[in-house]
Amino acid sequence: MTAAAPEALSPVIAVVTAAGSGSRLGAEVPKGLVPLAGQSLVRRAVQGLLASGVLERVVVTAPQGWIEDFRREVADLGDVEVVAGSSASRQASVALGLEAALRAQPDAALILVHDAARALTPPDVIQRVVAALREGHEAVIPVMPVTDTIKEVRTGEAVEPIVATPDRSRLRAVQTPQGFVRETLLAAHRAGAQRAASEGLAASDDAGLVEAMGAGVVAVAGDSRALKVTTSLDLLLAEALLAAEERVPAQRG
Numbered sequence: 001m002t003a004a005a006p007e008a009l010s011p012v013i014a015v016v017t018a019a020g021s022g023s024r025l026g027a028e029v030p031k032g033l034v035p036l037a038g039q040s041l042v043r044r045a046v047q048g049l050l051a052s053g054v055l056e057r058v059v060v061t062a063p064q065g066w067i068e069d070f071r072r073e074v075a076d077l078g079d080v081e082v083v084a085g086s087s088a089s090r091q092a093s094v095a096l097g098l099e100a101a102l103r104a105q106p107d108a109a110l111i112l113v114h115d116a117a118r119a120l121t122p123p124d125v126i127q128r129v130v131a132a133l134r135e136g137h138e139a140v141i142p143v144m145p146v147t148d149t150i151k152e153v154r155t156g157e158a159v160e161p162i163v164a165t166p167d168r169s170r171l172r173a174v175q176t177p178q179g180f181v182r183e184t185l186l187a188a189h190r191a192g193a194q195r196a197a198s199e200g201l202a203a204s205d206d207a208g209l210v211e212a213m214g215a216g217v218v219a220v221a222g223d224s225r226a227l228k229v230t231t232s233l234d235l236l237l238a239e240a241l242l243a244a245e246e247r248v249p250a251q252r253g
C-alpha cells in the first residue's frame, strides 16, 4: 500500500456494465432499460455515479442491437459514452468497456466498475471506494454483512450434501462500484482473459480477477440501497426504497 496525493490519483473514470439481458428479471427489454419509478436502471446508475462528484467520464456497455436505445437514456447526463458489450459474460463486457474508456480518457488513474443493475447505489458509497483508493489501496470493494447462514454444498446431485458452514462473521456480500488503480485492473483483466480462453471460466466480479493475480483487495462499507436488481422481487424492493425516501423529506417538512 502506497499513499499518493489525491490529485495524483485522478482522473477517475467508470465503466457501467449494462450489456446483460436480464433473463432472471424476464422483461421485454434488456434490464438496463427497465423503468424503476419512471427512470431506467441504467439512467439511475449513471446519475448516481455522476452525483458522487468524483468522476471525469462514464462509459456504459450495452447489449448489441440496443446501443441507440441506451444512448437515448443517458444523452442528457453529460460526458457518457455507450459502447457494445459482450453477450458472453460480464467479464468480457467490462473488458470492452475498459478499452473504450481508456481510448476516451488515456490518462485515467483510477477506474470504477459498476453494475447498471445496482441503480440506487448512493453517492457516498462511490466516494468511500475512491477515498480508499486514494489512501493507497489498489483494489477496493463495497460489501455488506451476510444475514443468512451460508452453507457450502456438493453440487451435481438431486439432494445436495452440505460440506461446510463457513463462519458468517467473516463473510461479506459484495456490491459495486468496485474501484481499482488502473494498472491493477488492466493486468487482472489481461490474466482473466487468458484464463477465460484456456479454461472457459469468467469471474463474476472484477475483484476476483485481482485476487487471482495474488494482489490485495480491501472492503469498505456498502449500502442496502446498492442492491442488485436481479429478479422482479428486487425491482419491487427498489421501488419501495425509492418511495420511502420520497416520503421521508415530506414527513420532515
Ligand SMILES: Nc1ccn([C@@H]2O[C@H](COP(=O)(O)OP(=O)(O)OP(=O)(O)O)[C@@H](O)[C@H]2O)c(=O)n1
Pocket: 017, 018, 019, 020, 021, 022, 023, 024, 025, 031, 032, 061, 085, 086, 087, 088, 089, 090, 091, 093, 094, 115, 116, 117, 118, 228, 229, 230
Ligand atoms: N454479458 C453480460 C452480462 C452481464 N452484464 C452486466 O453485469 C451486471 C450484473 O449482471 P446481472 O445482474 O446478472 O445481469 P444480467 O446478466 O443481465 O442478468 P441475468 O443473469 O438474469 O440474465 C448487469 O448490470 C449486467 O447488465 C454485462 O454487462 N454483460
Ligand SMILES: C[C@](O)(CO)[C@H](O)COP(=O)(O)O
Pocket: 090, 115, 173, 174, 175, 176, 204, 205, 206, 228
Ligand atoms: C459484480 C457483482 O455485482 C458483485 O456482487 C456480481 O458478482 C455480479 O454477478 P452476476 O452473476 O453477473 O449478477
